[in-house]
Amino acid sequence: VAHIIIVGNEKGGAGKSTVSMHTATALARMGHKVGALDLDLRQKSFGRYLENRAAFCARNDLELPTPIYRDLPAVEQADLSEGENIFDRRLSLAVASLENECDFLVIDCPGSHTRLSQVAHSLADTLVTPLNDSYIDFDLLARTDPETNKILGPSVYSEMVWNARQLRAQAGLKPIDWIVLRNRLGAQQMHNKKKVGQALDDLSKRIGFRVAPGFSERVIFRELFPRGLTLLDLRDVGVKGQMNISNVAARQELRDLLKELRLPAVDV
């Protein structure tokens, strides 16, 4: 049965859809069978990214390793059992339709608190939480003392993850392997970087997650969205000059993330 990777953070713009696309595509390019779901039903950035990929391949008569994307199936209210939530049913049908044929299932969550996102977190074998290197983003993980930088306690998003962990423990499921990924790291900003890094290390010990090496702010992570490509695909589509320093470094950052995820049967 597929290993389920949830990419979540209720803070908006942390990099969830970007990380989902790069992780799912990298695994597909390694030859694994990868399913993809997007729980942000209105914005659908991950779904749109994959639709753009399919359209690009069709236009250029090209085949690229591509995750299998599915919309959540529609369900009639009448088909639900007593008191069942319609989103729970839609999600479990979508997961069931992919988990037997795939090695991995990558599920992108919206940047807000929804029932779909809560349920998805309780399905996670691996949870990846991208985070902007900023106290505004950190504030959703934990409250800190502004003078001492000490952790005062968890906040809304970590509490949600805690609840998902409890649900899994009660159901006798494997614990969630939670990885926080620092995203859009700037080249300078040493002082802020050190302080946020320190706060993350403290928090990781208290609430139990690992901190992955991180992605820098690089235009290559964003500019290929209209064609549905990632930096890993550039060689296949004959794009010249893609081996500039930033792209080589971006490739290494992506490789480091995949290593840190410690996924079953994945040799990076």
Add this chain to the structure above:
Amino acid sequence: VAHIIIVGNEKGGAGKSTVSMHTATALARMGHKVGALDLDLRQKSFGRYLENRAAFCARNDLELPTPIYRDLPAVEQADLSEGENIFDRRLSLAVASLENECDFLVIDCPGSHTRLSQVAHSLADTLVTPLNDSYIDFDLLARTDPETNKILGPSVYSEMVWNARQLRAQAGLKPIDWIVLRNRLGAQQMHNKKKVGQALDDLSKRIGFRVAPGFSERVIFRELFPRGLTLLDLRDVGVKGQMNISNVAARQELRDLLKELRLPAVDV
């Protein structure tokens, strides 16, 4: 009655809370009376930023010009009239409690599509939409042709703004002055910057918004959140060395935004 400034974009992480805080604080520092509301009831980044400011001032026995922040009042279901939406009532009570005593009301919206956000957009005299310089963000404003970069049509967020404009026109209210602000601009990335800039210019003519000069990616826009300060406050709190090049440029970017907003009785 207060001039209402809505800061909105249903794309997560565009910079809404950051722009709300900097705009509201800059106006308060100019001597205007400013009210503040945060419609992201769970995340409350703008509200938390202002709470941090009040706490910092109390700790240091300091007075800084500060927007008046209010939570949305609680309302009993029983007090609603037939078919009235509870969020509509909570928002109109909050606005009514501030609009007579303030010159400006700054309202931060969540990074998703909610009823509160929709209603708030129909109250806008000025709408400010921050945007990351990325096609993933642009995708929520309009669909573009990946080969020609031409605009194919509006997408979900622009349609929501269009609906809000219709509602105001039917009610005989002044049209919304809509300003899009490019945010977290990088120093390099010339090629991507030019393409997104071109697409924005095309779109601004089709759907009627102005493009403000923009904020660069600067750590000073984010590192003061725990103390509730902005770069404009640094002199008042005796922080040395705050006039480095990046902070001087950030101050100018904020001033350029305030000019572009063309607010009544504001001399920047």
